[in-house]
Each structure stands twice: as C-alpha cells, then as structure tokens.
Amino acid sequence: MELSARQQRIVEIVKEKGPITGEKIADILELTRATLRPDLTVLTMSGYLDARPRVGYYYTGKTGSQLFQERLLKMKVKDFQSIPVVIPENSSVYDAICSMFLEDVGTLFVVNENGKLIGIVSRKDLLRASMGKQDLEALPIGIIMTRMPNVTTCTAEDSMLEIANKLISKQIDGLPVVKKDDNGEYDVIGRITKTNITKAFVYIGAEE
Template sequence: MQLSERQEKILELVKKSSPMTGEQIASQLNLNRATLRPDLTILTMAGVLEARPRVGYFYNGNAGPSPIAQRFRQLRVGDFKSIAAAVKESVSIYDAVVSMFTNNVGSLIVINDERELKGMVSCKDILKASLGNMDLHGMPISVIMTRMPNIIMAASDESVLEAARKLVQHQIDTLPVVESYINEGGRESFEVVGRFTKTNVTSLFVELGQDKFPNTAKWF
C-alpha cells in the first residue's frame, strides 16, 4: 500500500503532536472532517495511526514489524529446505568430491549410519586438502570436516528469516536442517532432515518477487 500525499501530511502532523482529534487535523490541512475520514480509516486500519475514542489519533511509531518482515518471519525453513546432500563420515575425501559434483552442491553434510549430524565440509576445505598433498583416496572425509558441536544448524519450524540471518552472520552457504532427539547414550543428537542454503533464500526471494504466493502475499 502506497500512502497518498495527503496521508503523508496527516502522518507528519500526528507525528509532531499526538494525540490530535480528527477536527484538529482537518483544520490544520484546511479540509473538512468528512473529506479526511477515508484517509484516517486507512491509516488506522493499516496500523500507522491509533485511534483512541474521545482522545484522538496517535502516531503508532512502535507498531510491530512491517508486513514484509512479518511475512518473512512466518515462512518456515521446513517448507523451503532442500534434500540433504550427505555423505558418511567414513567415505574417502575423493569419494566426497565425486558426491559434491554429482549432487551439484558446494558443501556436504557429514553423517553417521544413523543419519546423525557429525560435520560439514566445503569445497574450499577439500581444495586445501588437495593442495596440501593429502592422500585423498586413503583419508576419510572426517579428517578435514568441521566437526560438531561447531556446526550452525536450523530447525524445520524456524523462520526463513532467522535461518537467513545465520547464513549471513556466520558467513556460510549451507545450514543442515535437523531434528533433535536423545540418543541411546542419553546425549542430545541431531538427525539430518534436509539442508537450507543461500540458494533456497535466493529462490524464495525470486518467488516472492514474482507473486508466486498470490493467496497470501498478494495483498500485503
């Protein structure tokens, strides 16, 4: 919703001195009260102004997040995640590279036989190992991976906004999406159920920008 010039003027007035009655606003703008009514209704229903009976209009400067922010907070990782590109911790570095190319991903999630998250490995981790003349066929991927508990994760019911914030803040491309459970030893473990990446965020950005969710996003 784009505010009209008159609505912007009303906002400015009420920002300066709250509360103001409809009459006061009208007289400042040299308009009659009836002319202003639709504008005041719009501004109140949009949450920009707050109307208190017998007091007047307040500027709602601390109104919650904007609709776009609300929307980003409502979207859940679980609805936009990709299938996990995962390898077992015992595979060789070389086989992990092959998996990286065949799955067309930039990072791999490393798991054990129970699909429990053990680590992450990036293209650059492998490049370093390769330049360091490691035995790529003989060494397991677990030797060069970043290990738990130093892995940033996401949950399916987390907002995409929070997950995107983690990706930016920690300068990583991929979050393993996990479900937490207590394993037989009584320790908290994380089962890998997917991955959430900057590619997912970019795709979502494009879809939102192209009105792909018309029923919910159209009338922000």
Template sequence: MEFSERQKKIIQIVKENEPITGSEIAAKLGLSKPTLRSDLALLTMTEVLTARQKVGYIYAGKASEPILQNHLYECRVEDLMIAPVFITSEDTLKNAVTELFIRDVGSLYVINEEKELIGILSRKDLLRASLNNTDDHIPVAMIMTRMPNIVTITKEKSVLEAGDLIMSREIDSLPVVEAANPLHVIGKVSKTNIMNYFIQEGKKVEG
C-alpha cells in the first residue's frame, strides 16, 4: 500500500519524536488537528502507529493486512450507501422532528418539487430550533442548512474519502449525488455506516 505524502511525513515525525501527541504532529506540519484525523485513524488502524492514551503516538511499523488495505482503498461509497429520508421545505419543524425519530436517522434531506436537494436538517439543527422556537409549525426552510453550503459525494468515491470529508467537516452524513446532476440524491453515507464497516472489516482480519 502506498501512503500519501502527508501520511509519510506523519510517520517520519512520529519516528523522530515518539511519543508525540496529535496536536504536536499537527503543529509540526502547520495544520490543524482535525485535518489529520483521517490520516491518523488510517495509520493507527493499519498498525503503522500505535495510539496510547495520555501518551501519544508511537511508531509500530507493522505492515497492514492486505484484506484491510484493499477494502480501505477500494471499497466505494456505493457499496455502503443507504436510502436517505426526504422531506420538503414546506414541512413543519414538528413533522421533521417526528420523521427523524420515527425513521431513527441522524439527518433529513430537504428536496423541492423537482426532487432536487435544497437543504439538510440534522439532529443538532432540529434540537437547536426546538429550543429556540415556541412555534413548532414553522417551515423547515427557515432552519435548514441550504445549498451550496452542503457537502456531497458521488458513488464512485472511496469510503476513505467519505470518512475524511465527514471528519474534516464535522458532519453526520453525506448525500450521495449523481455525478451528472449534483442536486439529485441517490443515497446517503453516514458516520455510523463507515464506523460499522471499519469494525466489521477489522474483525475479519483478527479472525
């Protein structure tokens, strides 16, 4: 497996300064710690680095298992994506909260009459709106996150790319859209999807 240039720099920094914290690694690279989350997660998961609580990262140098490598780099978003839950901008705050908990999802995708994505409502959005408004019949259009401030992904992208976007943008899920029509949602990939995938693949490697 070929690591990225940034991952190679992280490995070298850890070798030269172990034990070293994530914040210290980020400082040496002139980056923020959240920016390195996916890199550190990959290097830890593949056992190149070992993370020790209250100590920091230590170089382990173990080669990652081929099965895990292949899945991390070759598994595509389309293999993990699930069906999204849609609402319209005319739906009320009350309806949105009810839909979110009945469907047991972390976010709702708001579409217009042409079935195009125009907004997203997360659990945090709905909780904030419920606390700040006594009227639960206000339309979701007033509280949703609107396009173009929505991060999306296409089905051919890797799961690793999806996880990197979710972690770096600090969001719960990504709408999966058509490459030819970035407003047409065909699925959804969430933080939970990706975490479950990593756990299951890790268990396979452990035997």
C-alpha cells in the first residue's frame, strides 16, 4: 500500500508528537476532523498507527515490510480452503477414480459410516493401484489409502504459510481441514492443496 502525501504527513506528525488526538492532528494540518477521518482509518487499519480511547493516536513503529509480513501470516486456511470431496470407506478403487474425475480434484478423503475421517487417497495412490493387474472394482479403497493417524491434517485457523511448509516438508499434495469432535474424531470441513497455495500467492501479488 502506498501512502498518500497527506497520510505520510500524518504518520510523521504522530511519530513526532504521538500520542495525539485526531483533533490536534487536524489543527496542525489546518483541516477539519471530518476531512481527516478516512486517512486516519486507513492508517489504523493498515497498522501504521494505533489508537487508544482517551489517549489518541500513536505510531506503531512498524515498517511497511513488517506490516506486509504480518498480513502474510494473517492469511488463514479458512480464507483459501476448498470444499472437501469425501468417499465412504466401502468404496472401491474404481469408485474413487470416478469421484476424482467427476469432482476434478487430486485428493479424496475417506470417511466411516459416521462421516468421520479415516483416510486419504491421492491421484498418485490411484495411479499406482491401477497399474497392478487387480480388478479395480473389487479392490477396496481401504487397502490403498493412507490411514489415520498417519494423515496430516490442519485446522481452519492455521496460516497458509504453515500449510505451505507442511506440504513441502512432507511432500504431499493436499490435506484435509478438520474439526475435532467430542470423541476426538475428525469431521472434514475443507481441503487445502498446492492449488490453494498458488491462489494465495497470486492474491498477495495482486493485493496492492
């Protein structure tokens, strides 16, 4: 975000004289409080300034670069996740491949009869299985899936940066966004893949 000349001037005033009320800033700039309000809002929301009731505005001392980093860490899974595609545990490998093409996803989550996460299966797992000479319609998905507790999961509140790190370090394509229920089992509420990370990357580039 580029500050306007007036916003830069406000930052300088607050840096020098803060904490300072909006009224006093308006006096110094010979402007009305109402004229200044949008600028003060922008500066507070973007993190350059902070405000305390009955005290006034003060300078946070953060550089643009630091504020950018903080924004990066504020990019959460919940802001970028996709809808999860789940299949029941009694599916065959053939069923799973069909779901994958039908839903056009690279990762499927396998759930038990209560809808709780029990495994995950990737395009790579299915390709490997289809190379065997087995009958795919008779091969249960449970045989080839990665089974809990070996499934890497994440929560809606995790940062995208954390997830990108996990995907790289564990060499996986995607993971389920889960919510633990009272019995310690997982409901699948979302899906995060390298596609979502790529979208987040495009988003930061387009943001300003």
